[in-house]
Amino acid sequence: MTPCFNVALVGYGYAGNTFHAPLIAAEPRLHLAAVVSRDAAKVRADFPDMRVEADIAVVLADPGIDLVVIATPNDSHAPLAHTAIDAGKAVVVDKPLALTLAEGRGIADHAARRGTLLSVFHNRRWDGDFLTLQRMIGEGQIGQVAHFESHFDRFRPVVRNRWRENPGPGSGVWADLGPHLVDQALCLFGMPERVMASVGTLRDGAQTDDWAHVVLEYPRLRCVLHAGMLVAGGSPRFVVHGDKGSIVTHGLDPQEGQLVGGMRPGAADWGYNGAVLDLFDGDGIKTALPIAAGDYPRFYADIAAALGGAAPPVNVAQALDVMAVVEAAARAANCGVAQSVTSFSPGGLQGLHSPESKV
Numbered sequence: 001m002t003p004c005f006n007v008a009l010v011g012y013g014y015a016g017n018t019f020h021a022p023l024i025a026a027e028p029r030l031h032l033a034a035v036v037s038r039d040a041a042k043v044r045a046d047f048p049d050m051r052v053e054a055d056i057a058v059v060l061a062d063p064g065i066d067l068v069v070i071a072t073p074n075d076s077h078a079p080l081a082h083t084a085i086d087a088g089k090a091v092v093v094d095k096p097l098a099l100t101l102a103e104g105r106g107i108a109d110h111a112a113r114r115g116t117l118l119s120v121f122h123n124r125r126w127d128g129d130f131l132t133l134q135r136m137i138g139e140g141q142i143g144q145v146a147h148f149e150s151h152f153d154r155f156r157p158v159v160r161n162r163w164r165e166n167p168g169p170g171s172g173v174w175a176d177l178g179p180h181l182v183d184q185a186l187c188l189f190g191m192p193e194r195v196m197a198s199v200g201t202l203r204d205g206a207q208t209d210d211w212a213h214v215v216l217e218y219p220r221l222r223c224v225l226h227a228g229m230l231v232a233g234g235s236p237r238f239v240v241h242g243d244k245g246s247i248v249t250h251g252l253d254p255q256e257g258q259l260v261g262g263m264r265p266g267a268a269d270w271g272y273n274g275a276v277l278d279l280f281d282g283d284g285i286k287t288a289l290p291i292a293a294g295d296y297p298r299f300y301a302d303i304a305a306a307l308g309g310a311a312p313p314v315n316v317a318q319a320l321d322v323m324a325v326v327e328a329a330a331r332a333a334n335c336g337v338a339q340s341v342t343s344f345s346p347g348g349l350q351g352l353h354s355p356e357s358k359v
Contacts, residue, residue, distance in 0.1 A: 005307045006033040008059040008089075010080060011072035012043050015094050018259050019123065019296070020071045021046065026265040026297050029304035030067070034059045056080065060087035066307060067117075070094060073163045074170025078103040081118075085110050090117035090307060095179040099170050101323045108316045119303060119312040120319040124180040125187055127253035128271055128294035133238055134188060135292075136247060141279065143244030149224040150184060150238055152177045152252075153231035159205045172208040173227045174199050174330065181225040182325045183318075185216055189223065191321055191343040192216035197329035203229060214329045217338070238277075246280040255294045265297040320344040 007030050009020055016035075024032045025047075033051060035043045036059055040052040059065050060083065068084040069092045070077055078098040084091045091111065097120050098104040111118035124130065137145060159165055164176050185192075200211040211230075216223035226235075240247040254273040263270065271294035279287045302313035321344050328339040 002029055003308060004029055004031050005066040005304060006031050006064050007067045007069060008034040008036060008056075008062075008065045009069045009071060010036040010056055010059075010084075011070065011094075012037040012039065013071070013073075016071035017042070017046060018256070020069050020094070020121070022259055022264055023296055023300050024069065027300040027304055029307075030300060033065060034062075056083065060084060060089065066090060067092065067303070069121075071121075074175060075099055075168065078107060081107045082110055085114050085116050085118070088114065088116060092119050092121055092303060094121045095183070095319075096120070096170075096175065096323060096326065097319045098323070101320065101327045104320055104323045108320060111316070117306055117312060118316055119306065120314045120316075120322075121299065122179065122183045122314050122319070122322070123296050123299055124184055124253075125314075126295040126298050127184075127255070128292045129237060129249045129251075129253055129275070129277065130184055130187075131294070132277060132289075132292045133240065133247060133249065136279075137188060137240065137242075141245065142240060142242030142247055145189075145221055145240060145242045147222055147224075147239070147241040148185065148188065149236070149240070150181050150226070151231075151235050152181055152227045152237075153235045154229055155232040156229045157203060159203055159207070159210075165206070165208060165210075167207045172199075173210050173229060174212040174214075174326070174333075177227040178212060178214070178225070178326045178329065179322050181214070181227065182216075182329075183322045185223045185225060186318070186321055186325070189216075189218060189221060191341060192218050192223065192325065194338045194340050195325060195328040195332050196338045197333040199330075199333045212329075212333075214332075216325070245282055247277055248280070249275075249277040249291065251275055253294045255296050271295055317344045 007024050024030050035052050036056045037043050038054050043050050043052045068089045070080045071094045077093050081091055194217040197214040199209040202211045212227045214225040236248050236250050238249045255271050275291045276288040279289050299313050306312040324341050328341045332339045
């Protein structure tokens with residue numbers, strides 16, 4: 001009989017109710033047994049029979065809870081993770097693992113000492129356009145990659161009253177979207193040698209950074225990572241140039257929009273919206289190719305397997321590598337000087353990320 005692991009979800013804001021709750025509920029080896037939230041009515045509007053607790057201590061004291069998923073504001077990730085690890089629970093933390101690299105290392109060391117599973121929800125690894133791009137680069141379809149550009153642009157000219165846009169620890173567009181952009185780049189190319197960055201506050205009334213432009217330097221490659229809130233259209237999602245051709249994609253992966261709209265994994269066209277990418281050969285001839293369906297459910301399928309002894313979908317060293325680059329970019333933006341970075345993964349710059357597509 002296939003084992004079923006009981007999950008407690010901590011936090012039912014945007015990340016908790018949009019991503020984690022439906023993705024956990026869709027995995028047959030996981031049972032969403034409890035939600036920690038002060039808004040029981042909000043939780044039960046989606047899950048009428050759900051156990052809701054206002055205090056995390058109650059679920060941590062429950063020996064029937066196997067996994068704790070932390071989907072709360074960034075500044076609470078570290079203390080909640082330590083508390084869950086102390087209780088002997090396996091832990092998934094929504095990205096980023098913590099506010100600082102030092103905090104992240106503390107969580108990782110704590111989990112290692114207790115022998116508990118720890119992973120981080122870097123769901124953008126399973127965007128359909130990224131999966132397609134990763135496969136094409138790995139197959140050598142555009143040869144040696146020299147330039148990689150990744151945009152996470154939106155048009156949100158009005159500043160909203162939410163923790164991500166209010167001043168405080170863990171807020172701002174780089175803390176929010178930087179981990180996604182960095183993790184995808186590291187999955188493709190491993191750790192860079194240096195990081196350069198500029199961040200800005202460009203919208204009227206903005207109280208924290210809402211524009212970020214970061215360059216990861218490799219010996220024969222430059223990765224440009226960009227996020228902005230005043231982009232009404234025209235920018236690509238990915239641009240990749242190699243010595244045999246180029247790839248250009250537009251538009252964001254549909255899975256977040258599908259989840260917001262009420263679609264659930266397993267539905268027809270889940271993760272797919274008919275989008276194509278443009279492949280240019282050395283003569284500039286363009287071929288439109290289909291983008292694969294995205295697969296966010298794969299994260300919790302792999303977490304279920306990890307609870308049974310398999311490797312987690314995002315290991316701790318990879319999560320720390322992401323934090324090292326995110327933090328280096330923040331330092332570079334503050335001082336105007338490129339910053340070097342060190343990998344936490346075996347193999348240095350090569351890391352543990354997609355070894356078949358290293359530069």
